[in-house]
Amino acid sequence: MEASDDNEVIQLSTEALSALQEFYQEEQVRASQVFNDHSFGPVEEDWQLSQFWYCDETALCLAKEAVAAAGKNGRIACISAPSVYQKLKELNTEDLSMCILEYDRRFSVYGDEFVFYDYNDPLNLPDRLEPHSFDLILADPPYLSEECLRKTSETIQYLKKGKVILCTGAIMEELVAKFLDLKMCNFIPKHARNLANEFRCYVNYNCGLDTVCS
Incomplete structure (x- = not known):
């Protein structure tokens, strides 16, 4: 049971890592598209500046x-x-x-x-x-x-x-x-x-x- 439990943990961690990598890749693509389009979200004014x-x-x-x-x-x-x-x-x-x-x-x-x-x-x-x-x-x-x-x-x-x-x-x-x-x-x-x-x-x-x- 212990070995099985360990394998399940390892499998879940791998899936989570894969999902995280996919998320970062999508964010990089989105950021690149935004930069090329010059469509940045609004920057809020900073009264401290x-x-x-x-x-x-x-x-x-x-x-x-x-x-x-x-x-x-x-x-x-x-x-x-x-x-x-x-x-x-x-x-x-x-x-x-x-x-x-x-x-x-x-x-x-x-x-x-x-x-x-x-x-x-x-x-x-x-x-x-x-x-x-x-x-x-x-x-x-x-x-x-x-x-x-x-x-x-x-x-x-x-x-x-x-x-x-x-x-x-x-x-x-x-x-x-x-x-x-x-x-x-x-x-x-x-x-x-x-x-x-x-x-x-x-x-x-x-x-x-x-x-x-x-």
Whole structure:
């Protein structure tokens, strides 16, 4: 009886191992398909990282404007603006090159398009991000402080070829003009969760946000 019992245990363990291996293989295939389709599940905002997601309408408006501003075969860099980046991935942007500069390593699921970014070290960037190589920079500094804006501006100035969209508090208007020479437009970004601070959008070109998404 003991030998029989032992054999039954061994047989059950083998079946369980086989089922587990099959499960892992299916998960690997599913993960590969998801990555290739860029259909990642939503990443929840993390207030500990000062993340405040835009509402879908705002994210879509900003994403569409970024595509139009970058132009065909253009390059877009999203700096600390992951909700807009994810909306860009939902659009038909096969002719565009994009990257996301973000402190949150959860966005590494986007492979080479993810660049770990800490605004405290604004020029610590990989070699593949060449200076003045992005047609459109879309940025949302994580904190409403002069230091954060100044350091994020260093990154923007290094990467930008021309057009910039910056979303930050209305109280930052003078500093935005000082560091980046951007002007406030009429478009008002809205967040999925209401924030106490009034947010505005700043640009350095004649954008379509006012007429398309006002």
